[in-house]
Amino acid sequence: MTQRVVEGTEVKHYAPVNYGRRVVRWRVGKLWFKSDLRVVGVCLILAAVGIAVFLFSLASGEYRISLPQLMQALTDSTESFTRTVVVEWRMPRALAALAFGAALGASGAVFQSLTRNPLASPDIIGFSAGAYSGALLVIIVISGNYLQVAAGALVGGLITAALVYLLAFKRGVQGFRLIIVGIAVSATLSSINTWLLLTTDLDTAMMAAVWGAGSLNGTTWTQAGVGSLLALGLLLVILLLAHTLRQLEMGDDAASALGIRVEPVRLLMMLLSVGLVAVVTAAAGPISFVALAAPQIARRVAATAGNSVVPSALMGAVLLAASDYVAQHALPMMLPVGTVTVVIGGGYMIWLLVREARKNN
Numbered sequence: 001m002t003q004r005v006v007e008g009t010e011v012k013h014y015a016p017v018n019y020g021r022r023v024v025r026w027r028v029g030k031l032w033f034k035s036d037l038r039v040v041g042v043c044l045i046l047a048a049v050g051i052a053v054f055l056f057s058l059a060s061g062e063y064r065i066s067l068p069q070l071m072q073a074l075t076d077s078t079e080s081f082t083r084t085v086v087v088e089w090r091m092p093r094a095l096a097a098l099a100f101g102a103a104l105g106a107s108g109a110v111f112q113s114l115t116r117n118p119l120a121s122p123d124i125i126g127f128s129a130g131a132y133s134g135a136l137l138v139i140i141v142i143s144g145n146y147l148q149v150a151a152g153a154l155v156g157g158l159i160t161a162a163l164v165y166l167l168a169f170k171r172g173v174q175g176f177r178l179i180i181v182g183i184a185v186s187a188t189l190s191s192i193n194t195w196l197l198l199t200t201d202l203d204t205a206m207m208a209a210v211w212g213a214g215s216l217n218g219t220t221w222t223q224a225g226v227g228s229l230l231a232l233g234l235l236l237v238i239l240l241l242a243h244t245l246r247q248l249e250m251g252d253d254a255a256s257a258l259g260i261r262v263e264p265v266r267l268l269m270m271l272l273s274v275g276l277v278a279v280v281t282a283a284a285g286p287i288s289f290v291a292l293a294a295p296q297i298a299r300r301v302a303a304t305a306g307n308s309v310v311p312s313a314l315m316g317a318v319l320l321a322a323s324d325y326v327a328q329h330a331l332p333m334m335l336p337v338g339t340v341t342v343v344i345g346g347g348y349m350i351w352l353l354v355r356e357a358r359k360n361n
Helices: 037-059 067-075 081-115 127-142 146-168 175-199 202-212 221-240 242-249 252-257 262-284 290-302 309-330 337-360
Strands: 002-006 009-013 023-028 031-036
Touching: 031 037, 037 067, 037 081, 037 290, 037 309, 067 081, 081 175, 081 221, 081 242, 081 262, 081 290, 081 309, 127 146, 127 175, 127 202, 127 262, 146 175, 146 221, 146 262, 175 202, 221 242, 221 262, 221 309, 242 252, 242 262, 290 309, 290 337, 309 337
Parallel strands: none
Antiparallel strands: 002 009, 009 023, 023 031
16 A cells, blocks of 8 residues: 655555455545545546547637637637637537546436336436426427526426436335336327427427427537526435445345434435436436436446546546537438437347347346
């Protein structure tokens, strides 16, 4: 073991432990933290990939920008056409892709940990549909602005979460029952959403339908800035409570024995995750399958025993940013990013179902 002290922070590096894996512990004041070195490495790589995709998104398009021009536009405050293209037109969308992808990845990690099921995600068990219903009502009834749509999405998501929780509650909430009830509620809400689109005027229906596919087209600084700040705040709260997910993954009885108040903690984590989904839905519509795929891909890359929030968030950011780049530049015509994530997520879900079926045989 080696020990090093840097600016009041004591860091201890340990030889391979924890079944052959290296871990590092550090202390800030009286608090001790521990991290798996492989997980740290994976997070750094994912962060680097996310930054690279972000920069490619800023430089790509009909008006191509070289790397020196891009760096000058980002660092020089002088008004120019290049700076307008980069900062005002492209950056809000690129930033929103990273922030919203991280929000969806973290939300999926929480739901999969709570249900102990790799097929659980907000878009599968109805919370995305609930947020979409709330936002759709605001769009159709009052033609609301972004903040009103965000409020409608949040209220719709919370009402759906409460309904699913109450219907699934029977001496506690079991993961399988929560998923089944959520699928039923999602199907009902999808039918209601279709009815709303069919009964409104054509222009509103077309606008809502495009937005409902999950799109970052026309993302403004208001949407990207407010959405990113809200997502960051919710993510920080989830990170503070992330240790409870590990204990809940061991089962309700084991978590209770360790002093966890199972149902209040589960409900709080569900509400925080619904908040993340509502933030994304309000700005970009329901973007499917990122919350489903990101935690499982991150889990396999980092080789962790369960879903971790930080790797899942970073993987979600990379997936959505890369999908948005493909939707903008790699296809003959520009498509909503939700179309690309559905293709990727659908293929991943088929692979996951086949893998689980083979494992059980």
